[in-house]
Amino acid sequence: MIKLSGFFFVLLFSVQIAVAQDQQFVYDNKVYLPEIRTVQCYNTQKEQSLPVIALNSNELLYFSFDNLNGGSKIYSYTIEQCTSDWKPSRLSPLDYLQGMSEDRITAYKYSFGTLQQYTNYSLTLPNQQIKPKISGNYLLKVYENGNPQKPVVSQRFYVVDKQVTIGVNITASPQVNLRRTHQKVDFTISHSNPIQNPTLDLKAVVMQNGIPQTASWNKTPTFIRPGSLVYNDVNNNDFPGGNEFRKFDMRSFRYKAENVKEIIRDTINKVILFTDLNGNAAKFTNQFDENGSFFIRNSEGRDPNTDSDYARVYFTLNSAVPNTAGDAYVLGRFNNYIPNEASKLVYDAATKRFHTSIQLKQGLYDYKYVWLDKQADKTDLTVFEGSFFETENTYQVYVYYRKPGSRWEELIGFVNVNTTKR
Known part of the structure; x- marks a missing residue:
């Protein structure tokens, strides 16, 4: 009887482990395994650009990631069409895909001459196996051994079928108390085909620097005119300008580049950055940045994807603890x-x-320090960085349209505008 009970205990324990290993994909950019690092996804026309491509065009997305465990794994992938607010659209793959519904990632390379051994996996979309045939939001899902219950990476991207023109105007906030700290985004959607009920059928999303957490929703136009919809409500699309991103350069471990205080090469690489100061100063200081992006580079290697090593990067911030209860974080596109x-x-x-310290691949990185207010459950970018209307930012406008009787939302317009290069 005791042996039988022990058998059932072991069986139950094994089932619990199997259940724990199975996960569900979330409809967000996420890494599900600790050994997966350096996820990149961008339009191949410009490195680290936003993952937006035009429908039925020659534009391609490049997607890659590293597995620090090395060796070779069997990774499969698929893409799923989503709603404008990143929920499943419930369409059949036959509705939005040409070709196969899933495929294997066959392009991979082993790292060369690095202390940290890893394998780099990559793919381009669309390809001969998988191609979207309608516009909209899409989620790329990568999973192991052909099992969607074993997620590895999920990545958002956009397919646009341009049917409207978007004009954008960026100014200092019209609100007097925010004029020195905020940037106001007004835009007009020009259309040639009639949109009968824009309040119900049309949505526009505005983002700052491609950061999903900054998304501002616009469901009702301020003015409806023949052939155009105007969105310039005083209280909407008013963004904190923030400050320029901080940055560091570790393309080489032989010499100390920008913001690098010390490099230690032993069993692992260590990169110690100079201590950062609180940027919440009274005066704005202009500095060139990449608006949060990162670029994998290696000064001594040929292929940055496989010759770039990893390092433990040490961040230090000299700042008083904010008055509200919360935690500090270092964030960027990385x-x-x-x-x-x-x-x-x-x-x-x-x-x-x-x-703190974070393991990162050789290259150039933008980053910021933010404070997560526990009581408000909201991140505050201004506590450590300050906010100025002069800050150079990029803004994106995405326009979604659900035709009367249609079962999905199309992405019919997209524009990316820089505050200083309009």
């Missing part, structure tokens, strides 16, 4: 601007500094 344990800073009361 970690999808997600505040989690991997991006959290620890406060050292003895030195009165925040610090």
Whole structure:
């Protein structure tokens, strides 16, 4: 009887482990395994551009990631059409895909001459196997051994079928108390085909620097005119200008480049950055940045994807602890601007500094420090960085349209505008 009970205990324990290993995809940019690093996804026309391509065009998306465990794995992928607010559209793959519904990632290379061994996997979309045939939001899903219950990476991207023209105007905030700190985005959608009920059938989303967490929804036009819809409500699309991104350069481990204080090469590479100061100053200082992007580079190697090594990068912020209860994080496109344990800073009361370390691949990186207010459950970009209307930012406008009787939302317009290069 005792042996039988032990058998059932082991069986139950094994079932629990199997269940724990199975996960569900979320409709967001996410890495599901700790050994997966350096996810990149962009339009091949410009490195680290936003993952937006035109429907039925020659434009391609490049997608890649590293597995720090090395070796070779069997990874499959598929894409799923989503609603404008990133929920399943419930369409059949036959409705939105040409070719196959899933395929394997066959392009992979092993790292060369690096302390950290890894395997780099990549693919381009659309390809001969998988091609979207309607516009909209899409989620790329990568999973292991052909099992969607074993997710590896999920990545958002956009397919646009341009049917409207979007004009954008960016100014300082019209609200007097925000005029020195905020940027106001007004836009007009010009259309040649009639849109009978724009309040119900049309949605426009405005983002700052392609950061999903900044999305501002526009469902009702301020003015409806023949052939155009005007969105210039005083209280909408008013964004904190923030400050220019901080940055560091570790393309080489032989010499110390921008913002690098010390390089230690031992069993692992260590890169210690100079201590950052609180940027919430009274005066704006202009500085060139890449609006949060990162670029994988290696000064001594030929192929940055396989010759670039990894390093433990040490961040230090000299700043007082904010008055509200919360935690500090270091964020950028390299970690999808997600505040989690991997991006959290620890406060050292003895030195009165925040610090953390993150394992990153060689290259150039933009980053910012943010404060997550626990009570408000909201990140504040201004506590450590300040906010100025002069800050150079890019803004994106996405226009979605559901035709009367249609079962999905089309992405019929997209524009990317820089505050200084309009």
